[in-house]
Amino acid sequence: MKKILIKTIELYQNTISPDHSPRKANYPYGYCRHYPTCSEYSKLAIKKHGAIKGVGISIFRIVQCNPLAKPKIDFRFIEEERK
Numbered sequence: 001m002k003k004i005l006i007k008t009i010e011l012y013q014n015t016i017s018p019d020h021s022p023r024k025a026n027y028p029y030g031y032c033r034h035y036p037t038c039s040e041y042s043k044l045a046i047k048k049h050g051a052i053k054g055v056g057i058s059i060f061r062i063v064q065c066n067p068l069a070k071p072k073i074d075f076r077f078i079e080e081e082r083k
Helices: 002-015 022-026 038-049 051-064 075-082
Strands: none
Touching: 002 038, 002 051, 038 051
């Protein structure tokens, strides 16, 4: 289940994501308000916490992604990504 979710996110990133796909040329400064992007954050959450908890964490992050939210950098996942 974990691999299927990650592959689905990667498919999204490679095809329609404004931050990861060929469409990123339209947004030279990025599109997502958060770092890492919501899709990358979701991949990291699923890899670390498993399918069920990772999806829950991902949904919470995606709900926060709106024009009224303050931009956010999540250092917790950035540190883990570098290892």
